[in-house]
Amino acid sequence: MTHVLEARNLVRDYHIPGNLFRQARSVxxxxxxxxxxxxGKTLAIVGESGCGKSTLGRIITLIDPATAxxxxxxxxxxxxxxxxxxxxxxxKVQIIFQNPYGSLNPRQKIGDILAEPLIINTKTxxxxxxxxxxAMLKKVGLEEKHYNRYPHMFSGGQRQRIAIARALMLNPKLxxxxxxxxxxxxxxxxxxxxxxADLQDEFxxxxxxxxxxxxxxxxxxxxxxxxxxxxxxEYGSRDAVFSDPRHDYTKTLFAATPRADVASIKAxxxxxxxx
Amino acid sequence: MALLEIENLVVxxxxxxxxxxAVDGVSLKxxxSEVLAIVGESGSGKSVSxxxxxxxxxxxxRVTADKLAFKGRDLLKMPASDxxxxxGKDIAMIFQEPIASLNPCFTVGFQIEEVLRIHMGxxxxxxRKRAIELFESVGIPDPAERLGHFPHxxxxxxxxxxxxxxxxxxxxxxxxxxxxxxxxxxxxxxxxLDLLMKLQQEYRMGLIMITHNMGVVAETADRVxxxxxxxxxxxxxxxxLFESPKSNYTRALLSALPENATGDRLPTISELFNEQQMxxxxxx
Numbered sequence: 001m002t003h004v005l006e007a008r009n010l011v012r013d014y015h016i017p018g019n020l021f022r023q024a025r026s027v028x029x030x031x032x033x034x035x036x037x038x039x040g041k042t043l044a045i046v047g048e049s050g051c052g053k054s055t056l057g058r059i060i061t062l063i064d065p066a067t068a069x070x071x072x073x074x075x076x077x078x079x080x081x082x083x084x085x086x087x088x089x090x091x092k093v094q095i096i097f098q099n100p101y102g103s104l105n106p107r108q109k110i111g112d113i114l115a116e117p118l119i120i121n122t123k124t125x126x127x128x129x130x131x132x133x134x135a136m137l138k139k140v141g142l143e144e145k146h147y148n149r150y151p152h153m154f155s156g157g158q159r160q161r162i163a164i165a166r167a168l169m170l171n172p173k174l175x176x177x178x179x180x181x182x183x184x185x186x187x188x189x190x191x192x193x194x195x196x197a198d199l200q201d202e203f204x205x206x207x208x209x210x211x212x213x214x215x216x217x218x219x220x221x222x223x224x225x226x227x228x229x230x231x232x233x234e235y236g237s238r239d240a241v242f243s244d245p246r247h248d249y250t251k252t253l254f255a256a257t258p259r260a261d262v263a264s265i266k267a268x269x270x271x272x273x274x275x
Numbered sequence: 276m277a278l279l280e281i282e283n284l285v286v287x288x289x290x291x292x293x294x295x296x297a298v299d300g301v302s303l304k305x306x307x308s309e310v311l312a313i314v315g316e317s318g319s320g321k322s323v324s325x326x327x328x329x330x331x332x333x334x335x336x337r338v339t340a341d342k343l344a345f346k347g348r349d350l351l352k353m354p355a356s357d358x359x360x361x362x363g364k365d366i367a368m369i370f371q372e373p374i375a376s377l378n379p380c381f382t383v384g385f386q387i388e389e390v391l392r393i394h395m396g397x398x399x400x401x402x403r404k405r406a407i408e409l410f411e412s413v414g415i416p417d418p419a420e421r422l423g424h425f426p427h428x429x430x431x432x433x434x435x436x437x438x439x440x441x442x443x444x445x446x447x448x449x450x451x452x453x454x455x456x457x458x459x460x461x462x463x464x465x466x467x468l469d470l471l472m473k474l475q476q477e478y479r480m481g482l483i484m485i486t487h488n489m490g491v492v493a494e495t496a497d498r499v500x501x502x503x504x505x506x507x508x509x510x511x512x513x514x515x516l517f518e519s520p521k522s523n524y525t526r527a528l529l530s531a532l533p534e535n536a537t538g539d540r541l542p543t544i545s546e547l548f549n550e551q552q553m554x555x556x557x558x559x
C-alpha cells in the first residue's frame with residue numbers, strides 16, 4: 001500500500017544575501033526530515049517557533065520547493081522546483097492557516113471565497129459552483145444565509161469554519177493544518193476539533209496537524225513528530241511518544257506544559273505552603 | 276484590608292446600536308501576596324474590568340461602580356492627577372503582546388528609565404543602576420548592554436521580561452497580568468510563569484492573572500473568578516474549582532479541555548447548556 005504522504009530526507013535552506021556590512025549566509029530551516037502518513041490518519045508536528053514546522057508545512061502544501069530530498073504524494077514524486085505545479089496536484093493538498101482573521105479576503109463575500117478554488121482549478125459552471133459552495137457551508141456547520149456575507153461579520157470560530165470549507169472545496173486528500181485552533185477560545189476550539197474529526201471520518205482525509213499545544217495533539221493525533229532546530233528529534237505513534245519520550249527536548253516540552261488536573265494543583269499548593 | 280476592592284462594577288460602551296454592556300456587576304477583592312486568576316473566553320469582560328480599574332479605557336466607555344478602591348482610597352472619586360500617581364507605580368500592568376506594548380522607536384533602557392524618572396524621581400546614574408538591577412532580577416543576560424537595544428532586536432520572551440521589569444520598576448503592590456504568556460511558546464511560557472510566581476512571592480505582591488488557559492490557572496492561582504458575558508459566574512479557591520465546580524459554565528469549560536476528553540469527540544459548551552443555563556447561578 002502506498003502512503004498518502006511520504007517525505008524522504010527533506011532539506012530546506014534559506015539564503016540571505018549579503019551586503020556591504022554583512023556576509024551572505026544560509027539558514028538551515030530543515031535538516032533532513034523523513035516521515036510517512038497513511039490515508040485517514042493524522043500526523044502532528046510539534047515544536048516551538050523557529051523550529052521549521054511551518055517551513056515543512058509550506059513544502060508539503062507545495063508552496064515552497066525543498067532544497068533537497070524527496071516528497072511523494074499519493075506515491076508520486078513531486079518536485080515543483082523542476083516540473084512546476086499541476087492543477088491536479090494542487091487539488092490534492094490544501095492548507096488551513098492559524099489566523100482566520102488574516103486568511104480570508106475582507107472584500108470577498110463568503111460565497112466567492114468558497115467558489116474561487118473551483119474557478120482557478122476546475123471548469124465547473126457557475127450554477128454548480130454555487131450549489132457546491134452552499135452544500136459545503138452546511139457541511140461545516142454554517143447556514144445558507146451566510147453565503148452573501150463578508151468575513152468581518154463572523155466570529156473567529158465561524159471564520160475558521162469558512163477556511164476549512166474553502167480548503168475542502170476541491171476534495172483534497174491531504175489537509176495541512178497550521179495551528180488551526182490556537183487563536184480560538186476553549187469552547188470554540190472543541191467545536192472546530194470535533195468538526196475536523198467528523199470531516200476526517202466522512203471524506204477519509206489525511207491531516208498534517210502543526211501545533212505547539214500538546215493537549216490538543218494528544219487528543220487528535222495518530223502519530224507525533226517533535227521538531228527542534230530543523231530536525232525531527234522524536235517520531236513515533238502518539239502513545240509511544242507521550243508515554244516514553246526519549247529526547248531531552250521532548251521531555252522539556254512535556255514538563256513545560258501546564259497541567260490542569262487536581263493532583264498537580266494539590267502538589268503545587270503543598271510546595272507553596274512548605275516554602 | 277484588601278489591596279484592590281471592586282463592588283458592582285459596570286462598564287458600558289457607546290456604540291452605533293446603543294450602549295453595550297461589557298462588564299455587568301462584577302465584584303472582587305484581592306489581598307496582599309495573593310494570586311487571583313480571572314478566567315473567561317473572549318468577550319467575557321475580563322480584560323475590560325481590569326482596564327477600568329487602571330483607568331485605561333477610551334472615552335467611549337462609561338465606568339460606574341459602587342466601590343473601586345485601592346487600599347481603601349476610591350480611585351473613581353479622586354482627581355486624575357492623584358490617580359496617575361498610583362497607576363503605574365502601585366498598580367502595574369503587563370499585556371498580552373510584549374512586542375506591541377513596547378515603543379519601537381526607543382531603546383528598552385529608555386523606556387524603563389522613563390518610569391523611574393517619572394514615578395521615583397531618580398537621577399541619571401541611579402536610574403541606570405536600578406534598571407540594570409531590574410533586568411538582572413527578571414533574568415535578562417548581559418543587562419548593561421541590553422539596555423541599549425531596541426524591542427525588535429529581542430525575542431518575544433525577552434520583550435515580555437522587559438515588560439515585567441518595567442512593571443516592577445516602582446515595587447508595585449499589585450500587578451495585573453493580562454494574558455502574559457498567550458503569545459509565547461510553551462517552554463518560554465513556563466519560564467515567564469515561574470519568574471512571575473518567584474517575583475510575586477519575593478515582593479509579596481498581589482497578582483491578578485487574566486487568562487483563558489485553564490492550565491495557567493491551575494499552575495499559578497490561589498483563588499479563581501470565572502466570568503462569562505460580563506458577569507461573574509463563579510468564585511472559588513483553585514482546588515475546589517477544579518475538584519467540584521459549582522456552576523454549569525465552569526463544568527462545561529473544564530470538560531471542553533482536550534486532556535479531559537473521554538471518547539473520540541469533545542463535549543462542546545453549547546451542546547451541554549444554553550446561554551441562560553450558563554448564566555444561572557451567576558454569583559453576584
